[in-house]
Amino acid sequence: MRLLPEPTPEALTLASVLYAFGDPVRLELVRRASSEPGAPCAVEGLNVPKSTLTNHWRILREAGVVRMAADGRYRRTWLREDDLNGRFPGLLDAVLQLSDHERSYSAMP
Amino acid sequence: MRLLPEPTPEALTLASVLYAFGDPVRLELVRRASSEPGAPCAVEGLNVPKSTLTNHWRILREAGVVRMAADGRYRRTWLREDDLNGRFPGLLDAVLQLSDHERSYSAMP
Numbered sequence: 001m002r003l004l005p006e007p008t009p010e011a012l013t014l015a016s017v018l019y020a021f022g023d024p025v026r027l028e029l030v031r032r033a034s035s036e037p038g039a040p041c042a043v044e045g046l047n048v049p050k051s052t053l054t055n056h057w058r059i060l061r062e063a064g065v066v067r068m069a070a071d072g073r074y075r076r077t078w079l080r081e082d083d084l085n086g087r088f089p090g091l092l093d094a095v096l097q098l099s100d101h102e103r104s105y106s107a108m109p
Numbered sequence: 110m111r112l113l114p115e116p117t118p119e120a121l122t123l124a125s126v127l128y129a130f131g132d133p134v135r136l137e138l139v140r141r142a143s144s145e146p147g148a149p150c151a152v153e154g155l156n157v158p159k160s161t162l163t164n165h166w167r168i169l170r171e172a173g174v175v176r177m178a179a180d181g182r183y184r185r186t187w188l189r190e191d192d193l194n195g196r197f198p199g200l201l202d203a204v205l206q207l208s209d210h211e212r213s214y215s216a217m218p
Contacts, residue, residue: 013133013211014136014204014207014208014211015130015131015132015133015135015136016131017131018127018128018130018131018136018204019127019128019131019132020131021124021127021131022124022125022126022127022128022129022130022131023124023128024122024124026124027123027124027127088207089207090203090207091203091204091207094199094200094203095123095127095200098123098197098198098200099123102122102123
């Protein structure tokens with residue numbers, strides 16, 4: 001597997017990480033990366049064009065939120081939990097938890 | 110004073126609030142709104158054009174992060190702490206605290 005370029009943990013900034021979280025599709029990608037480490041970038045059930053999805057993954061990778069690796073014909077992703085928790089303690093868990101809550105809230109009849 | 114249009118607390122979304130936080134200038138505006146409720150939008154010491162600043166305040170207002178009111182020739186701003194804490198418990202405090210920490214970190218020689 002070949003790792004795609006990514007910022008070092010020291011280079012992460014709060015603003016760019018918050019920006020990366022700041023989109024409903026990217027929040028969903030973060031949730032999936034959290035629950036399925038190493039899963040391919042191609043994601044079922046999201047009603048967005050492939051090019052849009054590629055762009056969202058790129059924003060997450062360049063902000064340091066996810067790690068991506070080329071694995072043959074797949075690109076696989078991992079959430080950079082340790083790096084995020086080291087630099088911004090509590091932020092990732094808060095965002096994942098609030099996102100879970102918002103999903104269940106908006107799914108109510 | 111005349112209140113500018115803003116979303117109701119129920120209309121706030123996690124993604125748009127995170128997006129609003131996701132810029133270094135907007136993070137600084139949030140910090141100032143937090144420490145100086147009702148202060149005018151014109152902010153000293155930020156090296157950005159007035160039109161850019163106006164745009165950043167608008168993004169914060171439209172996401173529901175700040176309240177703005179026209180007061181004669183001023184526009185005044187308040188952080189919507191109660192609404193944010195009601196909808197996204199813990200998020201605002203986490204972001205303010207991490208932002209403080211990042212500032213002191215990056216200010217170190």
